[in-house]
Amino acid sequence: MTNPFPFSAIVGQDEMKQALLIAAVDPSVGGVLVFGDRGTGKSTAVRALAALLPPIQVRPDCAYNSQPGEAVPGREDDDATETVEIPTPVVDLPLGATEDRVVGTLDLERALASGEKVFEPGLLARANRGFLYIDEANLLEDHLVDLLLDVAASGENVVEREGLSIRHPARFVLVGSGNPEEGELRPQLLDRFGLSVEVASPTDIAERVEVVRRRDAFDRDPQGFLKRWTRKNTAEQRRILKARKALGRVKMPDAVIEAAARLCAAVGSDGLRGELTLIRSARAHAALEGARAVTITHLAAIAPSALRHRLRRDPLDEIGSTARIDRAITEVLGV
Amino acid sequence: MSEAAQRWHLAGLAAAVLAVDPGAMGGIVLRARSGPVRDKWLALANALTEAPARSMPPSIADDRLLGGLDLGATLSAGAPVHSSGVLAEADGATLIVPMAERLEAGTAARLGAALDTGLVPDGGTTPAQFGLILLDEGAAPEERPPEGLCDRLALHISLEGLALADTQEKPLDTADIAAARALLPRVRLPDPAFETLTVSAAMTGITSARATLMAARVARVLAALGRRKMVSDQDLATAAGLVLAPRAKFMPETAEPEEDTPPPPPDQDQPDSDADNSDETGRVEDKVLDAIRALLPNLALNDTARRRGSARSAGSGAREKAVTHGRPAGTRPGKPDRRSRLDLLATLRAAVPWQKLRGRHPGEAHIAIRADDFRLKRFERPSESVKIFVVDASGSAAMARMAEAKGAVELMLAEAYQRREKVALIAFRGTGAELLLPPTRSLVQAKRRLAVLPGGGGTPLASALQSGAALARQIRQRGATPYLVLLTDGRGNIALDGTPGRPGAAEDAIKAAREIAADYLTSILVDTSNRPQAEAADLAKAMGAQYLPLPRADAGRISGAVRTAIGA
Numbered sequence: 038m039t040n041p042f043p044f045s046a047i048v049g050q051d052e053m054k055q056a057l058l059i060a061a062v063d064p065s066v067g068g069v070l071v072f073g074d075r076g077t078g079k080s081t082a083v084r085a086l087a088a089l090l091p092p093i094q095v096r097p098d099c100a101y102n103s104q105p106g107e108a109v110p111g112r113e114d115d116d117a118t119e120t121v122e123i124p125t126p127v128v129d130l131p132l133g134a135t136e137d138r139v140v141g142t143l144d145l146e147r148a149l150a151s152g153e154k155v156f157e158p159g160l161l162a163r164a165n166r167g168f169l170y171i172d173e174a175n176l177l178e179d180h181l182v183d184l185l186l187d188v189a190a191s192g193e194n195v196v197e198r199e200g201l202s203i204r205h206p207a208r209f210v211l212v213g214s215g216n217p218e219e220g221e222l223r224p225q226l227l228d229r230f231g232l233s234v235e236v237a238s239p240t241d242i243a244e245r246v247e248v249v250r251r252r253d254a255f256d257r258d259p260q261g262f263l264k265r266w267t268r269k270n271t272a273e274q275r276r277i278l279k280a281r282k283a284l285g286r287v288k289m290p291d292a293v294i295e296a297a298a299r300l301c302a303a304v305g306s307d308g309l310r311g312e313l314t315l316i317r318s319a320r321a322h323a324a325l326e327g328a329r330a331v332t333i334t335h336l337a338a339i340a341p342s343a344l345r346h347r348l349r350r351d352p353l354d355e356i357g358s359t360a361r362i363d364r365a366i367t368e369v370l371g372v
Numbered sequence: 373m374s375e376a377a378q379r380w381h382l383a384g385l386a387a388a389v390l391a392v393d394p395g396a397m398g399g400i401v402l403r404a405r406s407g408p409v410r411d412k413w414l415a416l417a418n419a420l421t422e423a424p425a426r427s428m429p430p431s432i433a434d435d436r437l438l439g440g441l442d443l444g445a446t447l448s449a450g451a452p453v454h455s456s457g458v459l460a461e462a463d464g465a466t467l468i469v470p471m472a473e474r475l476e477a478g479t480a481a482r483l484g485a486a487l488d489t490g491l492v493p494d495g496g497t498t499p500a501q502f503g504l505i506l507l508d509e510g511a512a513p514e515e516r517p518p519e520g521l522c523d524r525l526a527l528h529i530s531l532e533g534l535a536l537a538d539t540q541e542k543p544l545d546t547a548d549i550a551a552a553r554a555l556l557p558r559v560r561l562p563d564p565a566f567e568t569l570t571v572s573a574a575m576t577g578i579t580s581a582r583a584t585l586m587a588a589r590v591a592r593v594l595a596a597l598g599r600r601k602m603v604s605d606q607d608l609a610t611a612a613g614l615v616l617a618p619r620a621k622f623m624p625e626t627a628e629p630e631e632d633t634p635p636p637p638p639d640q641d642q643p644d645s646d647a648d649n650s651d652e653t654g655r656v657e658d659k660v661l662d663a664i665r666a667l668l669p670n671l672a673l674n675d676t677a678r679r680r681g682s683a684r685s686a687g688s689g690a691r692e693k694a695v696t697h698g699r700p701a702g703t704r705p706g707k708p709d710r711r712s713r714l715d716l717l718a719t720l721r722a723a724v725p726w727q728k729l730r731g732r733h734p735g736e737a738h739i740a741i742r743a744d745d746f747r748l749k750r751f752e753r754p755s756e757s758v759k760i761f762v763v764d765a766s767g768s769a770a771m772a773r774m775a776e777a778k779g780a781v782e783l784m785l786a787e788a789y790q791r792r793e794k795v796a797l798i799a800f801r802g803t804g805a806e807l808l809l810p811p812t813r814s815l816v817q818a819k820r821r822l823a824v825l826p827g828g829g830g831t832p833l834a835s836a837l838q839s840g841a842a843l844a845r846q847i848r849q850r851g852a853t854p855y856l857v858l859l860t861d862g863r864g865n866i867a868l869d870g871t872p873g874r875p876g877a878a879e880d881a882i883k884a885a886r887e888i889a890a891d892y893l894t895s896i897l898v899d900t901s902n903r904p905q906a907e908a909a910d911l912a913k914a915m916g917a918q919y920l921p922l923p924r925a926d927a928g929r930i931s932g933a934v935r936t937a938i939g940a
Contacts, residue, residue: 076580
């Protein structure tokens with residue numbers, strides 16, 4: 038496998054980077070949805086982030102990336118403590134993937150050759166403790182998106198098919214990308230992604246030139262390029278690890294919780310999910326910033342990503358969701 | 373060099389560029405019908421690579437594409453037999469896909485993943501590095517290979533309209549390729565070139581950074597082919613012609629994409645509009661833009677066609693033949709692959725009667741299964757529905773009616789939680805009907821395309837009915853269910869041949885309406901006149917449509933009425 042592009046060398050796209058970092062610090066925020074044109078570096082960013090995260094310790098030859106002591110099919114009472122180190126997995130879910138491939142299925146090879154009934158793990162198992170990246174999530178069959186969101190929320194894949202009855206851990210950060218011109222996600226599904234960001238190609242020529250120049254330099258000499266960015270990448274990695282540790286200690290003042298509730302009411306987002314995501318991602322953001330307590334500024338910084346996709350849509354209203362949230366932030370939070 | 377010979381020259385260069393550095397180029401999208409010119413190009417491209425090219429059908433099954441357990445062979449051998457897929461077999465060679473406009477979305481996604489990673493996209497580590505050549509044989513502009521895949525292939529060329537006489541140029545040979553490959557690592561791209569390419573891309577409406585990056589790579593290979601260690605301005609211009617021109621959405625001079633304005637011939641110098649001739653970058657940019665301009669009419673699809681193309685590929689996911697979920701609908705014999713599901717019970721049931729003949733005795737534990745026994749599960753899915761709004765945009769009430777129709781379309785799209793529903797809009801006025809919104813389920817696209825609404829002029833009712841019916845038939849052919857929603861007062865005044873006059877127009881309209889009825893197309897006629905009159909009701913009767921008089925109808929009432937009428 039080739040080296041991914043260094044995360045810190047990605048030009049611009051601050052909102053996407055912020056959302057991905059928050060999900061890396063606190064996966065309970067829920068998945069990240071990235072909407073935008075092709076060639077804006079969505080998949081580059083996801084791969085780059087995974088490469089930035091520290092390697093994980095797993096049992097040797099485990100198809101589920103499990104830790105010692107964790108019950109996975111075939112290792113229910115395995116008490117060996119030996120582990121090996123693997124990079125944080127990023128699993129691609131291609132368009133047209135079947136349910137069998139995703140959740141896993143009966144191992145036909147073993148069934149036919151030796152008559153054994155063995156479970157062949159799918160993509161969900163391979164994504165455990167890493168990232169599951171869905172390119173063009175909006176074109177994915179609805180039932181698959183339902184299934185993915187269910188598993189992502191529960192952290193467990195339950196398989197009941199072909200006479201198999203299996204459950205295994207599947208905790209991952211779901212990152213979906215897509216182009217809204219080609220179809221949309223149902224609002225019920227949109228709402229279940231934690232954060233949503235819109236990416237666009239930079240309009241500034243200098244920035245665009247820099248994107249191409251860096252990518253070209255990387256393609257010509259990946260090792261040299263990575264070396265030049267090692268220092269910044271390491272600093273970014275330390276920031277994530279520190280934030281993860283500090284997350285439990287970051288204080289959440291009542292005033293911020295109230296402000297979050299008022300903000301949700303002002304933009305008319307349905308349900309509690311919006312508020313919950315607002316609070317969790319504001320805390321993760323504050324932790325990344327090294328703050329001891331969450332402030333209104335932290336809240337305002339993540340509010341567009343946390344709420345954009347939760348607004349009740351009025352198709353006859355020409356104002357975009359982002360503009361509506363920005364207006365509410367100014368009115369409610371006064372920043 | 374004639375314009376046609378110039379295009380052949382570029383096509384030959386594209387083949388050479390791919391042969392030098394397939395990994396960085398991804399591949400070539402070649403738009404051309406099958407014929408002697410294309411055969412000549414393919415032979416030329418094949419002669420430049422060491423390994424023979426591999427070809428795959430666009431409708432390839434996943435087990436052939438990715439490889440896997442060969443069930444038939446496994447059963448007869450009694451031990452697992454694996455077969456390697458086409459992607460693995462194409463490693464180190466060129467993979468050619470004929471009729472690439474018919475590639476399925478899933479297959480295209482797998483090809484794209486293989487191009488991105490250089491591995492067979494099955495989670496393993498089997499190498500699959502190949503140059504991909506998509507032979508786009510689409511007849512209509514919207515028949516194109518999936519956009520996401522085309523975007524990954526640097527070189528887009530077209531041989532349309534070329535004759536064998538235009539293909540006299542002596543092609544490059546393998547020695548040129550080998551020399552270029554050796555030189556390539558030392559070829560330098562002057563730093564301002566990035567800016568030149570980025571600005572050119574921005575001025576022609578290309579937003580993807582990938583295109584600019586690929587143009588830079590192509591320029592380097594072109595310099596290597598020309599045995600130069602430094603990329604020249606000409607290399608940049610040629611690279612822009614191969615990579616940027618086909619992706620261009622417009623030219624800087626014209627704000628709107630206009631196909632019918634003939635561009636200036638490439639060799640004629642553009643009059644410099646700005647005074648700062650001394651600016652070096654500026655002049656290179658002009659050269660690059662000229663190169664793009666010269667190729668634009670031949671290579672580029674206009675913006676509309678491009679969008680239509682993407683709308684089509686979006687829908688094609690729902691049209692996949694091998695359905696793996698939905699309402700179970702029995703079983704059928706067949707060979708299982710990754711896209712179908714084996715019905716184990718039915719397979720066993722099929723095998724049991726033959727056990728004695730196959731040498732098994734009752735009571736024995738194992739059961740002999742042959743490939744013929746396989747039974748696959750079949751599923752049915754309700755088919756997609758497409759609501760076609762045909763809206764009268766003529767006369768004085770046009771603007772209001774169009775605005776409400778637009779609102780209704782957007783409301784229906786917003787309510788269309790089920791992704792199986794699409795909406796299209798045809799407006800008619802003056803002397804003809806125009807497809808303003810091709811079938812889509814994207815609210816974003818609808819909003820953008822309906823931002824400007826035409827209005828006023830005569831009422832070509834008959835031609836509108838024909839357009840609506842034609843679109844409906846097309847939709848039905850693809851396996852979806854069309855519904856026609858006609859918004860009019862039923863008073864046409866332009867006949868089919870474009871002549872004004874009420875009697876002729878009415879006759880033509882009734883005739884067109886009867887054709888709709890004969891085709892059993894489900895239709896609704898919403899009478900939008902203030903005082904509903906007989907004409908509209910008669911028309912509805914002729915087309916077998918439900919008649920809904922809705923004077924002063926607003927968006928909400930129209931969409932509500934349509935839903936009730938169709939029962940959706």
